[in-house]
Amino acid sequence: KNDEHMWVDAHCHLTQLSGGAAAALAAAALSGVGAVGAVSEEAACWDTVLALATATGAPRVVAGVGLHPCPTSDPERYLRDGDGDGGCAWRAAVAQLDAWLVVAAHRERVGMVGEIGLDYKHATTPAQKVVQRALLEAQLALAAAHGLPVNLHSRRAEKDVLAYALACGGSSAGAGAHVGALLHWFTHSKQLLRKAVRAGVFVSIGPDVLYDAHTQASVAYLAGVRDAALRCVLLETDGPVVHEGAEARPEWVPRIGEKVAELLGVTPEALAAAVAANWAAYLATPCRYGT
Numbered sequence: 079k080n081d082e083h084m085w086v087d088a089h090c091h092l093t094q095l096s097g098g099a100a101a102a103l104a105a106a107a108l109s110g111v112g113a114v115g116a117v118s119e120e121a122a123c124w125d126t127v128l129a130l131a132t133a134t135g136a137p138r139v140v141a142g143v144g145l146h147p148c149p150t151s152d153p154e155r156y157l158r159d160g161d162g163d164g165g166c167a168w169r170a171a172v173a174q175l176d177a178w179l180v181v182a183a184h185r186e187r188v189g190m191v192g193e194i195g196l197d198y199k200h201a202t203t204p205a206q207k208v209v210q211r212a213l214l215e216a217q218l219a220l221a222a223a224h225g226l227p228v229n230l231h232s233r234r235a236e237k238d239v240l241a242y243a244l245a246c247g248g249s250s251a252g253a254g255a256h257v258g259a260l261l262h263w264f265t266h267s268k269q270l271l272r273k274a275v276r277a278g279v280f281v282s283i284g285p286d287v288l289y290d291a292h293t294q295a296s297v298a299y300l301a302g303v304r305d306a307a308l309r310c311v312l313l314e315t316d317g318p319v320v321h322e323g324a325e326a327r328p329e330w331v332p333r334i335g336e337k338v339a340e341l342l343g344v345t346p347e348a349l350a351a352a353v354a355a356n357w358a359a360y361l362a363t364p365c366r367y368g369t
Contacts, residue, residue, distance in 0.1 A: 084112025084137075085335055085350055086357045087328040088282045089193070089229060089262045089314035092116040092139065093126050094150070096318060096325060103130075106137050106328035113138045113357060114328050115314075117193040117229055119146035121174055124182075131187030137328065140189035140361065142229050143178065144217060145171050147210045148200040156213055157206045168213040172220065179224050189361050191221040192229025193262070196242075199233050214242060218367035222248075225364040227258035236270050243279045248366025254278065258363040262314060266292075268299040275310040276303055280360045282314040285321045285330055287337050297341040304342060308352045312360070313338065 087106070092099040092114060099116075106114065114137050116127045124143045131141035145168070149155060156168045175191075182188050194217045201210045221228045228246060232239035243259040260280040264271055265287070274281050286293045300307040313334050315326040332346075339349040 084354060085110055085331040086113045086115075086313060086353050087111055087137075087315050087317075087331045088115045088260060088312040088357060088360075089117055090114055090317045090328055091119075092130060092317075092328075093118065093123050094318050095327060099130055102317070102327050102329070103135075103137055103139070106331070107135075109329040109332055111137045111328050111331050112354070113140060115140050115142055115190065115229065117142035117190075118144060119149040119193060120151065121145075121171065121178070122151075124175075124178055128182060128188060131189070139187065141187050142190040142192040143175065143182075143188065144192045144194040144229070145175060145213060146193050146231065147195060147197045147213060153200050156209055157201060168209065168216070172213070172216045175217070176220050176223075179220070179226075188226070190227050190229050190260075191217055191224070191365070192260070193231050194218075194228060195231030196235035196239050197231060197233045198235045211238075215367075218242065218246065218365060221258075221365040222246075222367045222369055227260065227360055227363055228365045229260045229262055232261060232264060236264065236267055240264075240270055240274055240279070242367075243274065244277055246365040246367050247278070248369040256280070256310070256359055256363045258360070258365040260312065260360055263316060265296040268296040271296050272299060272303055275300065275306045278310065280310050280312055280356060282312040283334065283338055284314050284316050285319075285326050285334055287334060287341070289322060294337075294341060297338055301342050304344070307342060308344070308349075310356060311338070311342075311349075312353055312356055
């Protein structure tokens, strides 16, 4: 297949998949997936995703390096900081990420900063939310300094994270311009989803579109702004998140894409071409937070 008609998984935790990344990537290639965005949550994963990204073969892996607000290995890591402004844990981690990027930024397949964002499932007090916002703002500034787009998490914090995504356009953002931010799994509010694509923010749609009526309604709502949606929509698995008893994997993306195409009223081929173009545009659009 031509690259322009191959599918993209814009957000996957490749290093966490059962059976290993190599097997998952081989199955993805057979299903027509041409690229995978391999996000990370903490420093222990950065070198691993970079190694996956610098390997040859298909699908092409793009490395995402960042500090998740609630990493799987220790969801309360930054929330235990107790001095009111986040303490030293997140500051030291951001400094480590900055130093790592100085070394690795020349490597073509370090493509984004992520997974970063806000998670109000875990941050429930005002003080904890202050810590998470400080961690996010520091990483947005870091992404801008290194000329990279960001991949954003927004659990129970959709409105706040959308505001940060819009700020990634910088002061020079104009009508019709893309913003160097991807809102991953951003389908909980159809109004916010539509607002995002109309503003040029990239959004990715996950496996729950295959069976969840609320997600399907949110995606169908984008048909009313189809042109804007087709300039910003991406697909994802967020593997290894479990759906209906099975671990999501990159090979699922064509099925996700077929359902999204149906809901938007376009052909799967047209959506695949749009997704490939959007992926290239996303990777080429740096975050301009604070500029």
